[in-house]
Amino acid sequence: MRILQARTALRLRARLQPRRVVLTDAKGELTARDLDGITALMHRGRTATSARSVPRCPPQVAELPPDAPLRQVLATALTAGDELEMRSSGSTGPPHLQRRGPLSAAQLRTLRDLARRIGLRGGASIASAAPGVHGHGLLVGLGALVLGSPLVDLSHLRPAQRVQLLHRERPQLLTGVPVHLADVLAADQEHARGRPLQIPRVISGSDVLPAALRADLARHLRARVHDVYGTTETGPIAVDGRPLAGVRIREQDGLLIVRTPFTGGKELVTDRGHLDKQGRVRVTGRADGAVSSGGMLHDPRAVARLLVSHPGVAAVRLRVVEDERFGARTVAEVTPSPGEAAVPTGQELRSLVRDRLGAAAVPREVVLLSSPGD
Template sequence: MRRRGIGTVVRRRLALRPGRVVLVDREGTLRAGDLLDLVRLRRATPGSSPHSVPLGLADLPATAPLRQVLVTALAADGELLLRSSGTTLGQPRLQRRGPLSAKQLVMLLDLARRVGLRPGRTVASAAPGVHGHGLQVALGALGLGAVLVDLSHLPSRPRIELLHRTSPDLLTGVPVHLSDVLTADLEHAAKRSLRIPHVISGSDRLDDELRADLARRFRARVHDVYGTSETGSLTVDGKPLRGVRIRESDGLLHVRSPFTAGREIVTDRGKVTARGRVVVQGRADGQISSGGMLHHPHEVAWLLHERPGVRAAQLRAVPDARFGLRTIAEVEIGELPAGVDPPTAEELRALIHDRLGPAAVPRQILLSTRED
C-alpha cells in the first residue's frame, strides 16, 4: 500500500464533503471547500512576494491562528517541517515528518480512540497550532472528520463565549492553557453550566488539583497524554499506546515508538510500575518546562554573561502556580567599561526574550552590585 502524507490524507477527506464546517474561530466558520481553496492558492503562490505567508510551519509566528497553520500544513508536499523541542535528541532542530506508516497510523488511531476523538465531534483547542500538541490535534481532528474550535490567542471573555457557543465534545491544551480556560469560565460564564465529556492535557505535567477542578467544573473525563515531539504521543493516563515500548533503567525512560525508526531513545526521568503504568518524574536533560514551553537555564546564564558589566549570573527554578515552574535570575553587576551604563532588569528581560524566546524569560531578575 502506498504511504501518503498526512496533508494528502486530510485534503482528500476535506474534498469528500466541501460544504462541511471544519473550523470555528474569531473570524467565523470555515468550510472544507473554502479551506481547500486557501490551500490551493497557497500551493500556487509559495513565497511569491515579501507579503506572502511563510513557507513552512517552522517560519510561522507564535501567534499564528489555527486556520493559517492548517493552510500551511496542508500545502506541504508529502512532509511537514517542524521544529523539535530538543528534549530527547539534543538541541532543538528542524524535524521532517513524512508519510505515515501503517504502524504510525495504528498508534494515532489508538490515541484518538482513548481520548474520545470520533468523526463528527467538536474539538476545542486552546493549544497554539504552531506547537506540536495543537498541530497534532488539529490534523487528527480534520482527518477523522471532526470540527475544530480555535480558542488560542483569544482574550478570556471571547474565548468563553466561543466555547459556550460551540459546546465542544473535547477540550485540549497544555495544563496552563486549560487552567486559563477554567479560570475564565468561572469568571465569565456565571451560572451557565457547560458539559465537556473529554478534557485532554499534554506537553507538560498535569497537577492533580487542576485535574480534579477540570473534571468537576466540566463534568469531564480528564486524560493526561505524555509524549515528545521526537517520539510522538506515548501514553494516555500512563498506559502506552499501541506500538509503543517503554522500559525503565536507572530512573530513566527508554522509549521505542513507530516514530523513532526502530531506535530506543531516552526521554525523561520516570518509572514503570508493576502494572505497566508509566510515571514521568521530571526532565532528563536539565531543561525547564514552563507552561509546556522549554528552555535551558544555562543558556540564559550564558547569554546574560555576554552583556558588558555582568560579572556573574545564575538561575534557580521556583514553583509557579500558573506555569508549574519559573526561574529567578540573580545577576551580579561588576566593573563597567567606560561609557557603558549598567543593565536594567527590563533590558535584560528584553534581551532574553529576543534571543531565546518568551519561555526563557525569568519571573524575576534580581540585580546586585559588587565593587572590588
C-alpha cells in the same frame, strides 16, 4: 500525522461538503472550501518560478511567528509536502526537521488505540489551546482534518475571548499543555458569570499533569480528564499511564527507554521516570535537563541574553522556584540600566520574550530590582 493524508482528506471534504466548517477562531469560521482554496493558492505560489526559473522555497511552519493563528499554520503545513520543519513539543529550541512518510499498519494501530482511549471520534469538535506552531497544536489540527472534526482555535486569545468562544462552540474535547488548560480553567472561573463550561473530555499532553490541576479540571468542567504522554521522536506513548498498543517501555537507572512504531525499531531515552507494579508510566522529569514549567520548556540562558540586550536592562538573573500548581516556575530578576529615563515594565519584557522566543520561553514572573545608582 501524515501531511499528504490530511491534504487529501481536506480536498475530498472541499469537493463533497464545501461549506462544512473545519475551523473556528476569533476571525470567524473557515470552511473546507476556504482552506482548500488558500492551500491551492500557496501551492501555486510555491511552484511558481522567478525570472531566473528558480523555484521558490516552500514555506515552513518554523518560519511563522509564535502567535500565528492555527488557520495560517495549517495552510502552511498542508503546502509544505512531506518534509515538515516545525518547533517540537512546546520547546523553544532549534526546529527539528520532521519527515512524514506513509503511516504503517503498526502506527495506525497505535493511533487508533489513542483515539479510542481519549474518546476521539470522527466529527467530534475539538478545542485546542496549544499554539499551532508547536508540535502539540499542529498534530491536533492535522488529525482533526483527517477525522473530519471541527477545530476551535483558543490560542493567543484573551481570557474573556476564550470563554466566549467555548460557550458558543460547545466542543466535545479540549486539549492543550497543562499550563494552557490551567489558563482556560482560570479564565472560566473569572468570566463564566454563573454559567461554567461543560466539556465532556479534556486531553492534556506534552508535560506532566499535576494531580491538583487534573482534579480541578474534572470538577469545574464536569469532564473526564486524560493525561497523554509522548514525545516528538516517539509519537504517543501512554494514556493515563498505560502504554498504547505497539509501545514497549522499560526503566533503567531512573530513565524511561521506549520503542514505538514511530521510532524505526530503535529504543530511545525519553524522560526520567519509572514503571509502577501495575506497569503504569510515571514521569518525574526531563532527561536532558531543560527547565519545564507547566509544560513550557526553554533555555534560561537564551532568555537572559535576550532580556539583557534591552537598552533599559543592566543585568538579569533567572531562578527556578518551586510552584504548587506547575511544579516549577521561572522568575526573572531584572536590574534596570542606571540613567535610563524609560525603565521597561515587567509586561514589556515578557512581551519581548514572547515575540522573539515564543510563548514557551516567557518567565512566569518578572521582578524589577533597584538600579545600582538608586
